[in-house]
Amino acid sequence: MNNPFKIAIVSLGIAFLSSCYYDNEEELYPNTNLLCDSVVVSYKTDVDPILQNYCVGCHNANNPGGGYVYDTYADTKNSVDDGTLLGVTNHYTGFSSMPKGGSKLPACELGKIRNWISEGALNN
Ligand code: HEC
Incomplete structure (x- = not known):
């Protein structure tokens, strides 16, 4: 496996993980700041x-x-x-x-x- 390919995989992984984290945070604290x-x-x-x-x-x-x-x-x-x-x-x-x-x-x-x-x- 060549280096650029590894980097692409790692970046995809990071993007995927951070989007998951964002989704969870939204679920855990739904609109807290908007409601009150x-x-x-x-x-x-x-x-x-x-x-x-x-x-x-x-x-x-x-x-x-x-x-x-x-x-x-x-x-x-x-x-x-x-x-x-x-x-x-x-x-x-x-x-x-x-x-x-x-x-x-x-x-x-x-x-x-x-x-x-x-x-x-x-x-x-
Ligand atoms: C309309 C009257 C009424 C209102 C309003 C009310 N209660 Fe009660 N509460 C009671 C009565 C009567 C009991 C005793 C019988 C029972 O446990 O159901 C009781 C029991 C309790 C108990 C003991 C329960 C247990 O499991 O031992 C707690 C703690 C309590 N109330 C807290 C609250 C809180 C906090 C609020 C407001 C969010 C509240 N109550 C609103 C009438 C009321």
């Missing part, structure tokens, strides 16, 4: 408003559905630490699906919660 800015997530400005909006009506000090409350950071952190916040909101097997009787949170809200947790679930 969920890359850097704050408890106060992103996560707390979502919980207030979708959860606190049934999960507050006077009415702690299933024993869970989302009034404060500390309450919410408990549900992060035992895995229930991710489990119930993503409707994972073995968890009650939340919001109870409602539809799953929009992808953007789920992404914000997920990213906030993977960034360490900070009180930020």
